[in-house]
Amino acid sequence: MSGDTAIATVCLSGTLEDKLAAAAAAGFGGVEIFENDLIASRRSPSEIRRLCADLGLRIDLYQPFRDFEAVPPDVLRANLRRARRKFDLMAELGADTVLVCSSVSPDAVDDDDLAASQLHELAEVAGERGIRVAYEALAWGRFVNTYEHAWRIVRRADHAALGVCLDSFHILSRRSDPRAIRTIPGEKIFFLQLADAPLLDMDVLHWSRHHRLFPGQGAFDLATFTGHVLAAGYRGPLSLEVFNDVFRQADPRPAAVDAMRSLVALRESVGTLEIPPAPRLGGHAFAELSVPGTVLEALGFVRAATHRSKPVQLWQQGSARVLVNETTRDGAVSALGLVSADPAGSARRAETLLAPERGPSSVAAPDGTEIVFCGNDEWLRDFVPSGAAPSGVGITGIDHIALTQPFDHFDEATLFYRSVLGLRPEEVSEFAAPFGLVRSRAVGDQDVRLTLDSALVRRGEWAPGVPSPQHVAFACEDALAVARALRGRGAPLLDIPGNYYDDLDARFDLPFAAELRENSVLYDRDSSGEFLHFCTELIGARVFFEVVQRIGGYRGYGVVNTPVYMTAHRERRLSLAR
Numbered sequence: 001m002s003g004d005t006a007i008a009t010v011c012l013s014g015t016l017e018d019k020l021a022a023a024a025a026a027g028f029g030g031v032e033i034f035e036n037d038l039i040a041s042r043r044s045p046s047e048i049r050r051l052c053a054d055l056g057l058r059i060d061l062y063q064p065f066r067d068f069e070a071v072p073p074d075v076l077r078a079n080l081r082r083a084r085r086k087f088d089l090m091a092e093l094g095a096d097t098v099l100v101c102s103s104v105s106p107d108a109v110d111d112d113d114l115a116a117s118q119l120h121e122l123a124e125v126a127g128e129r130g131i132r133v134a135y136e137a138l139a140w141g142r143f144v145n146t147y148e149h150a151w152r153i154v155r156r157a158d159h160a161a162l163g164v165c166l167d168s169f170h171i172l173s174r175r176s177d178p179r180a181i182r183t184i185p186g187e188k189i190f191f192l193q194l195a196d197a198p199l200l201d202m203d204v205l206h207w208s209r210h211h212r213l214f215p216g217q218g219a220f221d222l223a224t225f226t227g228h229v230l231a232a233g234y235r236g237p238l239s240l241e242v243f244n245d246v247f248r249q250a251d252p253r254p255a256a257v258d259a260m261r262s263l264v265a266l267r268e269s270v271g272t273l274e275i276p277p278a279p280r281l282g283g284h285a286f287a288e289l290s291v292p293g294t295v296l297e298a299l300g301f302v303r304a305a306t307h308r309s310k311p312v313q314l315w316q317q318g319s320a321r322v323l324v325n326e327t328t329r330d331g332a333v334s335a336l337g338l339v340s341a342d343p344a345g346s347a348r349r350a351e352t353l354l355a356p357e358r359g360p361s362s363v364a365a366p367d368g369t370e371i372v373f374c375g376n377d378e379w380l381r382d383f384v385p386s387g388a389a390p391s392g393v394g395i396t397g398i399d400h401i402a403l404t405q406p407f408d409h410f411d412e413a414t415l416f417y418r419s420v421l422g423l424r425p426e427e428v429s430e431f432a433a434p435f436g437l438v439r440s441r442a443v444g445d446q447d448v449r450l451t452l453d454s455a456l457v458r459r460g461e462w463a464p465g466v467p468s469p470q471h472v473a474f475a476c477e478d479a480l481a482v483a484r485a486l487r488g489r490g491a492p493l494l495d496i497p498g499n500y501y502d503d504l505d506a507r508f509d510l511p512f513a514a515e516l517r518e519n520s521v522l523y524d525r526d527s528s529g530e531f532l533h534f535c536t537e538l539i540g541a542r543v544f545f546e547v548v549q550r551i552g553g554y555r556g557y558g559v560v561n562t563p564v565y566m567t568a569h570r571e572r573r574l575s576l577a578r
């Protein structure tokens, strides 16, 4: 039974019909009908019931029923009248479970005995009609705001038609210990709602109504949480209830697929679904984009091979391989090749996780970038070697690839790379770039690193370069030497202003400070090590290259320096346009 999946209509955008169609198309077994969606619909409850049946969707929950318990007698009478009407509606709808959330009403009093006896009365009315009442503690409930408290009241009420609804957001946002869930008898857990969220230091109501995420996109440990609920004996559906400003505006069809991906990954991690495991990734095989060959030449690459059937050139230096594809128009990174211990296995996993297929072992990431799973070197058989002698100036491989994400795909991208490729998301960082705040999150493992960057708000005519540029970062062992060599070859390296180096001198006393300044090489240091890096100018509108040197196991990406080079890119673009 815990293989059943459901989604609350409130997660998705559009009319009730749009939401139901999207949920069904993504493969959900059931839905929670959110009351507002029903009220705004022109269809009668029985028509909605038929529509759901036609789409193959169960109606697992009707919600929410608010502000019921612990009230004076006259309010109770009105609340019971309201409940009877809703139970009539549920009978028409064919829904047998209603969510009652803990009261926020000024009419309510702090009296557990009263709450329990009134919920008992409600359960009596519900039970006679074959309806179950699932009582949920809202994190901001006036008197009841923890699941332990809701369970104490449900236990005291002691009615077969009354149980609890557990919602991971309310429980984890308040940092309640979820282990005690195991002490609730499984049959008294009437419903389970799942939502992740980023850790934000803000009022819980606002956090809940705007920033919930699908499992795996935020910072909560949903696998452990769900493990406790299943260990308690819960056998109902895993249902997503995510209030999120972005998803509420997004096309509901891909949003529902993203939602389903989160549940497939969650079920894998709690052991209720077996899917092909993520094969080990052995590094970046290539990055495919469209830049003039002369730029790569100036960076010390040689044209090593030509594709047998496509207008694609393979440029190489060390183990850094760049595919120049003349047919990709906007010049952005169009494909990434990743070395997989089992390319077919990687592709099977991606397919199970609902990634659109692009080729026999390639899939599309949420932003459309193609991810190609490569065996060690056999993909090279599609290329005819040019015979050019390998040379180079010290670039050894690809260190990471920075993929700028459309803001609306940022959270989806995190989940995609985490679940499909098995990469580990790092902390989210934010920095003030010249044209607004940028959110950045790296996903990676030992050998594959990607950074996902996104402008938080992108509006108006003033902000240039939409969408923002991406970049491919090459690794080297001596950034200063490589920078000098590349300048000598006339590579289009980006000039960094003197103020940056004055600040660096103030913060650090570096023996090589003058060389950094002279070569426009940037510097960062943290507890993990040191980092030297420099960039080329923008090549076309959408890409540039970076060369990086990691010292002593530095794990970051020099994010502190990003605003500096972003500004330099902007100035350079303006000066070229003049």
Ligand SMILES: O=C(O)c1ccc(O)c(O)c1
Pocket: 063, 064, 099, 101, 136, 138, 167, 193, 208, 209, 241
């Ligand atoms: O934000 C709310 O009011 C609300 C309503 C119903 C829920 O199940 C919930 O978790 C929150």
Ligand SMILES: [Mg+2]
Pocket: 136, 167, 193, 241
């Ligand atoms: Mg809820």
